[in-house]
Amino acid sequence: MSFGKMSVYDVYGAGGHAQVVIDVLRAQGIRVRRQYNDRPENQHPASINVLPGIRRVGLGRFPVLDVPVVLAVGINGERAELARMLDAHFGQAIHPSAIVAPSASIGEGTVLLHGSIVQPNARVGRHVLINTAASVDHDCVVEDYAHISPHATLSGHVHVGEGTHIGAGAVLIPKIKVGRWCRVGAGAVVVRDLPDHCTAVGNPARVLPDRSGEPTPDWTLIRSGHPEDSGLVAP
Numbered sequence: 001m002s003f004g005k006m007s008v009y010d011v012y013g014a015g016g017h018a019q020v021v022i023d024v025l026r027a028q029g030i031r032v033r034r035q036y037n038d039r040p041e042n043q044h045p046a047s048i049n050v051l052p053g054i055r056r057v058g059l060g061r062f063p064v065l066d067v068p069v070v071l072a073v074g075i076n077g078e079r080a081e082l083a084r085m086l087d088a089h090f091g092q093a094i095h096p097s098a099i100v101a102p103s104a105s106i107g108e109g110t111v112l113l114h115g116s117i118v119q120p121n122a123r124v125g126r127h128v129l130i131n132t133a134a135s136v137d138h139d140c141v142v143e144d145y146a147h148i149s150p151h152a153t154l155s156g157h158v159h160v161g162e163g164t165h166i167g168a169g170a171v172l173i174p175k176i177k178v179g180r181w182c183r184v185g186a187g188a189v190v191v192r193d194l195p196d197h198c199t200a201v202g203n204p205a206r207v208l209p210d211r212s213g214e215p216t217p218d219w220t221l222i223r224s225g226h227p228e229d230s231g232l233v234a235p
């Protein structure tokens with residue numbers, strides 16, 4: 001939908017991260033019509049036109065999404081669930097200060113924040129968050145729902161698995177493979193491949209044996225049928 005020359009989007013999420021995503025959309029010349037929120041207790045006071053989210057009203061009563069939507073929810077597993085639950089066209093949010101090589105590919109719904117860099121031939125999946133000033137170097141692959149935190153550095157040919165969170169300022173040396181749904185601590189220096197579902201911290205990064213990785217999504221949540229069928233019920 002457009003109002004005059006301006007595009008209009010909805011933003012799913014109403015916490016602090018949603019404020020950043022709204023700032024990005026505005027910088028792209030996009031007007032934000034509504035926000036949706038499943039967590040009233042976390043609502044940022046600057047939020048605008050907030051409607052209850054699909055987890056609060058149930059699948060059947062959630063409004064039709066007739067404009068592009070960006071998932072502005074920081075928890076990777078929640079973005080994965082929402083991408084499955086919502087019958088929507090997902091838009092990207094790419095700040096004008098982000099640098100994306102023409103040969104790089106950026107998936108549906110992905111957010112690139114201020115000053116982030118994606119270098120040639122990198123492939124960034126769907127609903128990924130490349131946070132402020134993070135860099136994704138040439139030939140990297142960042143799978144769906146991953147989050148590369150502020151100032152993290154992925155050297156060339158790094159592979160980050162689905163849903164994995166790379167902490168702020170972490171450094172991954174070239175050709176490292178990090179598994180799916182992992183957590184890499186802030187400031188970690190990753191010099192060896194990491195298995196799925198792990199948490200690793202430090203320099204050199206070591207897996208914490210008593211910790212699991214990023215919470216995995218509930219893949220049984222579906223977009224069609226009744227709320228009861230999908231496990232989504234109104235409060």
Ligand SMILES: CC(C)(COP(=O)(O)OP(=O)(O)OC[C@H]1O[C@@H](n2cnc3c(N)ncnc32)[C@H](O)[C@@H]1OP(=O)(O)O)[C@@H](O)C(=O)NCCC(=O)NCCS
Pocket residue numbers: 131149150166167168169183184185186187188199200201202208211
């Ligand atoms: C790695 C992380 C996920 C672990 O969280 P957690 O499971 O709650 O772990 P804890 O805080 O209980 O720490 C477990 C141990 O790891 C250590 N540790 C935690 N984070 C660490 C880090 N980033 N670097 C080095 N050591 C770390 C703790 O000191 C603790 O050590 P101890 O057992 O000797 O006391 C978290 O600390 C982290 O770094 N998250 C990244 C946050 C971030 O960058 N967010 C960006 C948002 S935009």
